[in-house]
Amino acid sequence: DQQVKQNSPSLSVQEGRISILNCDYTNSMFDYFLWYKKYPAEGPTFLISISSIKDKNEDGRFTVFLNKSAKHLSLHIVPSQPGDSAVYFCAASEGTYKYIFGTGTRLKVLA
């Protein structure tokens, strides 16, 4: 089941710069998208979400962009901080109860 894909397993960014994490999906019926952050030995922590009627949602340092025609989702973190170092998962749902998760991208923010 490859409906949600994160093609970059890892990303390194300098502190203070922008981190851009990407996610592609194949199911055009998805209507709600989310980003989660995960530290080792903890559960996924909700960061930000966007519904398919929008193309951008912003919350502090985090902005999610949705390009429905390209079936592409991205998360921008600016400025990046060392505490942002974690695994980031995108997830999607099609108005049902279940989320389909990507495989995750490990972000390392270098001080």
Place this chain on the structure above:
Amino acid sequence: EPEVTQTPSHQVTQMGQEVILRCVPISNHLYFYWYRQILGQKVEFLVSFYNNEISEKSEIFDDQFSVERPDGSNFTLKIRSTKLEDSAMYFCASALTGSNQPQHFGDGTRLSIL
């Protein structure tokens, strides 16, 4: 900030034994979920639960699995006869509503089947 709590953090069980994983969802949430993550793989949906019944389940959630909300606070996942391939992190989640609301996850139970 309210959170989802899961116990135990690590469960070791012999193959063929029954295991019950426990979760206390966020108190005003109405929708409850179980997911699992096998080492090195994606987080996968198992089941959703609302109004004391299963709303949706995946093909993973076969007859060996069951869920229950035995009282007003706990939400449990039971695996009747565990198999080696059930070894995984199991995450409980809860949400205020069923759609277009984020699910909030617990820290998981690591289940190891010997």
